[in-house]
Amino acid sequence: MSRKVVITCAITGSIHTPSMSPYLPVTPDEIAEHAIEAAEAGAAILHLHARDPETGFPSPSPDVFGQFLPRIKQSTDAVVNISTGGGMSMTVNDRMQAALTAAPEMASLNMGSMNFGLFPAAERPRDWKYDWEKDFLESSKDFVFKNTFADIETLLTELGEKNGTRFEFECYDVGHLYNLAHFRDRGLVKGPIFLQFVLGVLGGIGADPENLMHLKSTADRLFGEDYQFSVLGAGRHQMPLAAMSASLGGNVRVGLEDNLYMRKGELAKTNAEQVRKVREILEGLSLEIATPDEARSLLNLKGGDQVAF
Template identity: 35%
Template sequence: MSLDHPVVICCSISGSIANRDQCPAIPYTPAEYAAEARRAVDEGAVHIHIHARTPTGEPSYEIDDFVAIREAIVDEIGDAAIINFSTGTIGVSVEKRIAYLEAGLPEVAALNMGSMNYAKYSARRREFVFDFVFQNPFSEILALLEAMNRLGIKPEHECFDVGHVGSLAPLVEMGALPTPLHADFVMGVTGGIPPTARNLAVMADNLAEIPGGPHHWGVIGIGRVQWTMLAAALALGGSVRAGLEDNFYLPDGTMARSNGDLIAKAREMTLDAGRRPATVQEARAALHLPARAGSV
């Protein structure tokens, strides 16, 4: 990718961990997801990443919740954004994840590319707030990838470290993973790669070495480092993600009132960097998705 490429701005609407005690803007019901998608699209998002919840806010991996949220969003925004389902989770079977992909048929689905320690560390308290092993063995990656290939869903390869980028190469070589690829580099999770501009460049350089490119990539900055990592990605020619799954706060420390606030800042940064936000048609082209009639 180069600076000449338009920036695909993705919005991660809610995640599955945080709740309204932490941020009142997090949506729970399908109607609230749809309203947040509208706010994000109105500010420049062309790619919407979804973790499902029940209407009372609990994380959900049930078909009915994913489908209800997807339908509410599509009813609100039509083809104005690409719909993306998460498949990342702990203790939920591959079969259950495939079932909601089959029922919801998103255009894109996240595919975590390796196992890792996944933690949150408090420097003030000098202890881990939480600490677990995020297991993503190749057997599960291949099963999810086979389903995505069968269903015509583009994988979004979420890479939390350089080794996760390297894990793409054998999948391409064995013919299980069509190219070009769409990858997002997740930075700011304790246990993953430290969130620096140099490390982001290393991730991008490693992706570029995988045959079948040029590949599309973006950055996912977790917590307050979101804005520095977005700035680095914009300078390096990548795309960006913002939203309440990843971070609640604007650069000045103000809590976002909605996903729209975060996407508006991402769009402003894109323009300030001398680049421009992609249209949804350009986003589909960048991710190698079929264009849709009426998309703008």
């Protein structure tokens, strides 16, 4: 039987630095253009971070988000998903400000504190465009990505209950699923739950097929039929794990936040290229691509007319 698969596209993120790819969107105009093209290619959900337009450094500023959010909304019907993951230099309070201001249909929510190692990328020889980049990457060797139970509860209540925003629950390891079940049991999380399994980040679960099977079987046990899942495979694992997710009944996430390449040695020039590539994989499996409104219905979202931008 055919079914609809939701494609999420993560446009820029805060992991890669501008020197890693000349195609990484940095300015509000670039982020808007990439997002609109990704939606036109078939992405139902756009996962968004912001960057300082002068330096490319990750930015939590609601003002910077405000320079591209209205344009995306005016040009596409895609679901806007604002990150609360932010970047290494940001406090938890910083990370939630844009979503609190914009009251989007969706926001990401990381389900546990963890080591988050970007430092191997600093060891590769390259011409650094900005002074901050190498130090930023190297500093992750002594960095803990903070998402305590108190942090998660604050986001669930301040952003979820008060603004009607629902979440892309990012789970980098099996324990994060149990953290989520804890909040579900307390009544702070209600279905349908949208899980984003994240595999291949140094500090989280490895990008092995067996690990994806373990994540899914654990989620089946904890959440039964009251959840949808998607898979984020970091770097070269992006497309293989997307294909595996689709074959297991899941959804997919692509984008330059997660992977800068189209194939070995070839940088992706746009996010839309990756959306089109994963779409070919899905359609090759006789699967249909969900529209934004179908994603809204599947995930019980409040609608694009209920946001504050």
